[in-house]
Amino acid sequence: MNWLMVVAGGMIGAPLRYLTDRAVQSRHDSVFPWGTFVVNVVGCFVLGVLTGAATVDPDLRLFLGTGLCGALTTYSTFSYETLRLAETGAGLYAVANVVGSVAAGLGAAFAGVALGQAVWP
Secondary structure, eight states, rough: OOOHHHHHHHHHHHHHHHHHHHHHHTTSSSSSSSHHHHHHHHHHHHHHHHHOOOOHHHHHHHIIIIIIIHOOHHHHHHHHHHHHHHHHHHHHHHHHHHHHHHHHHHHHHHHHHHHHHHHHO
């Protein structure tokens, strides 16, 4: 039964990642990968909330944490886009992507844990 929760979350997370990435990226006239940046930060926040919440049902953790966040966030695309930025001469954007993604992702995770602890102690 656990794997069904992961599959169900993944079925929502994967298309949500694609649609969010396209929607965000279409609003920016920049080579910076804003879409991937946004989905990764949002995923870090959601996983932080789940981590901080002591009273979350285990099935909900599997659905949202492993399934949805696992499919929503993407380390491989982040790495690929950073590499492409560097290869095309946009080295400053590549560095900004790495530093910004790590800082924003960690900040979102810490904020999510704090929220999870405050709302679901």
